[in-house]
Amino acid sequence: MKNRNERLMEIRRLIASMNISSQEELLKLLEKQGYEMTQATLSRDLKYLKVAKMPDDNAGYVYILPDKEQVVEETEFSRRGLSGLISLDFAQGMAILRTLPGHASSIAYTIDGLDAYEIAGTIAGDDTILLIPRDGVTRSDLVNLLKIRMPGLIQEPSGSLKN
Amino acid sequence: MKNRNERLMEIRRLIASMNISSQEELLKLLEKQGYEMTQATLSRDLKYLKVAKMPDDNAGYVYILPDKEQVVEETEFSRRGLSGLISLDFAQGMAILRTLPGHASSIAYTIDGLDAYEIAGTIAGDDTILLIPRDGVTRSDLVNLLKIRMPGLIQEPSGSLKN
């Protein structure tokens, strides 16, 4: 086995350095680098490397390397000791979050960082956050979202917790 | 037809809460929740949501939600020029403008300066502006207003100033 590791490296390098949207395409690039192989092997290589294929902003799809992942958000948040959130309320189709004085913008910042589909935007004052949900998003959608993506932010009275 | 937004959120919720490895599988889960659709539509939904499919640790593949920092964002920025406006969105009858960090209040200030009838008021945070239209003002009224009165603020590569 003289080429495999080298080849795997090259695959990573190519994916890191350019937008590639199919295995065939990548295969051709590898050929140019002198690697002879079939698409089947490439498929296995990508699986081995945990390369994911994700929709691109422009249109189409690109391969991405598996760097640190989304769990980081939660970890970071939990690491903050949190939370400063006092209450969560709904009115006029929007959510109003009350926080300890001065805590609003940091919490809003973290919520923004979720990049959650459900949330159209947030505006923070000193101790209040106005959270504008997308149309169609219900109160419990939001609560679920916050529970899932920001564990610890919302404390259940005691008892039930699904999901 | 149940709401598309609702469906998109359910998809996110499902992907967040369990390991799903094919669209067919996800499709069945959605059916159980009462969503009727074809796999083609699901494919488009996943693309819209930027859900990626990545090799799993065990074996097989799982869908993962897009984590926040995709380098793409920076590309977006540069493409949008100097204005600092990132996106214009509508929810709950209001417009939510996302801006570069720190740019919100200056842009809001400029918008306020228009003294436009259509705009009842604005509130700016750090990177988000909440724009409250007067009753009866439509989405496209606002877009038109901004295009006319603030040329350059909104650039349209054909209507893609959405999320």
Add this chain to the structure above:
DNA sequence: GGATAAAATGTATAAATTTGCATTTCAATT
């Protein structure tokens, strides 16, 4: 070196995903 097991690969095909096109639904405007 030869025997043997494990790993890697190719071939052919199955499985999964994306997409062009036609149709329907939705939303804004008159």
Add this chain to the structure above:
DNA sequence: AATTGAAATGCAAATTTATACATTTTATCC
């Protein structure tokens, strides 16, 4: 209500990706 343009969807076909199975290569013993 009627009109119109855009968005969403289904269908069917094309494209892309994964994998079962057979074969070859590599590594590991003796």
